[in-house]
Amino acid sequence: MQAKMNLRKFNEAIVIIDKLIELEPSNIEWPLFKSHIQIYNGDIELARYGFEGVLSRDPFSVEAYHGLIMVGAQSGSAELDAIIKRIESKIDKCKKERMKDVARDLILLIAQIRVIEGKYTDALKVYQDLVKEEPKDFRPYLCQGIIYTLLRKKDEADKQFQKYKRLVPKGHPYTGYFDDNMIATQLFAQKVENEKMGRS
Template identity: 60%
Template sequence: MELKVRSQKLPEAIEIVDRLIALEPEERDLPLLKAHFQNYMGDAETAKQGFQEILERDPFCVEAYHGLVMAASQSESSHEELDGILKRVEGAMEMCKKAKKKEDLRDFKLLVAQIRVIEGKYEEALKIYDELVKEEPRDFRPYLCQGIIYTLLRKKDEAEKHFQKYRRLVPKGHPYARYFEENMMAMKIFGQMEESKRRGSFKS
């Protein structure tokens, strides 16, 4: 499957995922993987359906919400869709507070900040990341996100300061670090798209 993905043969990768799901129907990561592949292929609607089905089984699945966010970002009605997802995320966060799921709540806060970046609301995102840093200074993820935002804001010195903190804290070879960097690159692209849209509206 990994070889198919690396060679950009996503339809063939999805066929393999389907076979793996048949072999291991209880494996939760496989449906997520399939939906992400569908989204990368441009089949956002099918991907959304897959993420929705995962959330019906597990309303605390942050990664499924993340998938919905990435899929919604590609649609023409992205702002309306993101608002709807945000409301659902806020509901899930309230459930996390009641169930005292601190780690899930933290992951949801990171997702809310990512939505704000996609919307071009960088200052709001930075406030959330600042709160997360105060809560847990050893978590490398907010520093990476702050570095990305300051890069978007063309504040290179500030960006590098946060990237240094991130590099100092992230464990070597940490799989989540690579995954998160990939997500941040996607976030950066969406941020640039939003910036282009704003420039276009100024011109008109």
């Protein structure tokens, strides 16, 4: 399956995932993975259907909501607004049921939507609130560093990335994120800047 993905043979990868779903129908990871591939393949409605199917089985699936955000980002702001309302209602339930970690993950998703919408100040406020609540969580520092990079505030970005590097555990999947994605983030920031210059 991974080989098919690397070759961008998404339809063939989906055939393999369907076999895995048949073999392990209770494993929620396979339908999630299938829906993500469908996004790459341009099958947005099928992806949406898949993520909704996961949420019908696990109403607090952070990964499924993340998938819906990716789908919504291609459909427009009205859909993202509807997703925010759904996530906010789940955050309220998490707080009532003392599911603190899931609530934090869902709040991070709301900040991600704000970034997609270009509302960087709103996103930063969410991340800053998360830091006040739990200073040892490395994720808000990483996200703030990326936003400051997009805003061309290098000194502030570097401060946040240093905090992130100090806190992220060795061997954590996020440790590779910094090296793999920072060049891409900087290139994206340059692209945004170039587009602004072109409009002015």
